[in-house]
Structure formats: C-alpha cells, structure tokens
Amino acid sequence: MFYAANKLYGITFKVRKDIPVYNPDVKVYEVFDQDGSDLALLYIDFYKRDNKNGGAWMNNFVDQSKLLNTKPVIVNVFNYPKPTEGHPSLISYDDVTTMFHEFGHTLHGLFANQTYPSLSGTAVARDFVEMPSQFNEHWALDSTVLKNYAKHYKTGDVMPQELIDKIKKAASFNQGYMFTELLAAANLDMQWHTLGTNSNITDVDSFEKIALQKTGCDLSYVPPRYRSSYFLHIWSNGYSAGYYAYTWSEVLDNDAFAWFQEHGGLTRENGQRFRDMVLSKGNTEDLAKVFKAFRGKDPDITPLLKNKGLL
Numbered sequence: 001m002f003y004a005a006n007k008l009y010g011i012t013f014k015v016r017k018d019i020p021v022y023n024p025d026v027k028v029y030e031v032f033d034q035d036g037s038d039l040a041l042l043y044i045d046f047y048k049r050d051n052k053n054g055g056a057w058m059n060n061f062v063d064q065s066k067l068l069n070t071k072p073v074i075v076n077v078f079n080y081p082k083p084t085e086g087h088p089s090l091i092s093y094d095d096v097t098t099m100f101h102e103f104g105h106t107l108h109g110l111f112a113n114q115t116y117p118s119l120s121g122t123a124v125a126r127d128f129v130e131m132p133s134q135f136n137e138h139w140a141l142d143s144t145v146l147k148n149y150a151k152h153y154k155t156g157d158v159m160p161q162e163l164i165d166k167i168k169k170a171a172s173f174n175q176g177y178m179f180t181e182l183l184a185a186a187n188l189d190m191q192w193h194t195l196g197t198n199s200n201i202t203d204v205d206s207f208e209k210i211a212l213q214k215t216g217c218d219l220s221y222v223p224p225r226y227r228s229s230y231f232l233h234i235w236s237n238g239y240s241a242g243y244y245a246y247t248w249s250e251v252l253d254n255d256a257f258a259w260f261q262e263h264g265g266l267t268r269e270n271g272q273r274f275r276d277m278v279l280s281k282g283n284t285e286d287l288a289k290v291f292k293a294f295r296g297k298d299p300d301i302t303p304l305l306k307n308k309g310l311l
C-alpha cells in the first residue's frame, strides 16, 4: 500500500516511535511529500482487541486546514489477528482490499489542501467519498504492486501467475446477484424518500412490491438486500435516500481507474494528475465537474460492468 502510494504520488513513510499512542500496538508514521517536506502523521491500529469495535475505518484526528495552520493527523483502524511468536498474521485477500480501501480515504485526507477544515479532504458528499477509497483498491491487483507484497511467508517467493489469474477470475463470481440486490435496495430507499407529503402508505409490503416493479428489480430469485421493515440504512444511520452512494462511487472509481489503464497505469505523472485534479480538492468545487475534468468526460458505467464481469 505504501509502495503503490510512492509509485503514484512520490510520498514516503517513516516510523516514529517518539509520538504518544493510545495502545502500544498502534504504529505512527510520518508522511513526507516528494520534496521531503512533511505532509502528515498516520496512525495505524492493525489488531483486534477485546474492547475494540469491529470492522475497519479511516478517521482524521486533526483535519488539514490553512486557516488553523494544521496538517492532517489520520488514523486507519483494522481488526487483523495479532501475530504471535513464530506465527505471522496472514491476512486474506479481502483484508488486503480493505487495507487499500482505508488507505484510499487516507490519501484523500493526506493531500487535502483547503483553507477551511469543514471543506477539507474527505468532507465531501456521500456519493463521492467512497470514490478515492474504492479507486485505491484497484492497485492491490496491479501486477507491479502485487509482486511487491504478495510473497510466500516462508520462502519469499512471489505469488505464481496461475494463482493471480485465479484471483482475478474469481472476482466476478456472483457479481450479478450482488449487484442486483444492491440496486433493488438502493431503488427502494430512494422511493421511500421521494414520497409526497400527502402519501398515506398503509401496506409496506405492497408499496415495496410496486416500487421494485417500477424499477425492474422485482426478481423473485434476487430479493432486495434489505426489506423495508428491517432496512436500517433507510431510516437511521444517516443514509436516508443515500444508499445508492456506494454504487455511484463504484461507477466513478472504475471509470477513474479506466483512465489510468488508458494512460499507462502506475506512473508518477498519472498519480500527480489524480492528486492535483481530484484528491487535493476536498469539497471546494462541484465534484461532478472535478470528476469530469479529470476523466475528460462524464462518468461512464461501462468500466464498472466490465470489472464485475457483466459485460
């Protein structure tokens, strides 16, 4: 993950042992820009603990702001098993993807270049914030990056090409089902939240049925990922009418990655362009225009469909 960031953005990392941490297993890195100037501090909290929330996330301890003269202090939290004496912590490919994902949010926070902290870095609309993170996941399977980290823990041998091909092939397994159940749920969410003020819904199940029919998502063999009566994202957790956001971000991240593939992939020039035109913008410009300026055209769904093996 650091290797990919170095190849793309020229940044480097140095462990700092003199900075206080909230748990002895937390690692702190100082992050340097290409010219050697310091950019940020990055805390990484890798391991599971009994009193720790599950899952993985990125957060800013301190937001970048020119007004307050602050540089970003960012934390990445994971729940990987802690290595024990003689047993390294071997993580799954899903866990690798998660690490690249959270680090994508980190890059968005690291390269922030804003005056106001409220517009800084990742403080963007929900349907854009997952774009840099999901975009960064793509580098986990880049052949140069993969050869740098996917090594046998005993022999040090690089992962054989047949296995890499298998991972790539397996990536499209069940994508049709998963994508359809997500689209059904996102459509349902949106329809609940676009009801007029005078609507009087008395039968939730029939509302749901009609809503799914309207959007062509009424497939008996692919029910929506969540039904209305227990779809927590619709009513609380702040997602109201925003469940579509991950999917929209996916359209953007696949399309942005397609730009890289069309322009020579993992290079400093490409990374710098993405940093300057997208990652450093925070919420200071219309994000649709930001994306369009980078991509050279409006977002296209084709790269997402290809990536899922649906085209």
Ligand SMILES: [Zn+2]
Binding pocket: 101, 105, 130, 133
């Ligand atoms: Zn995320």
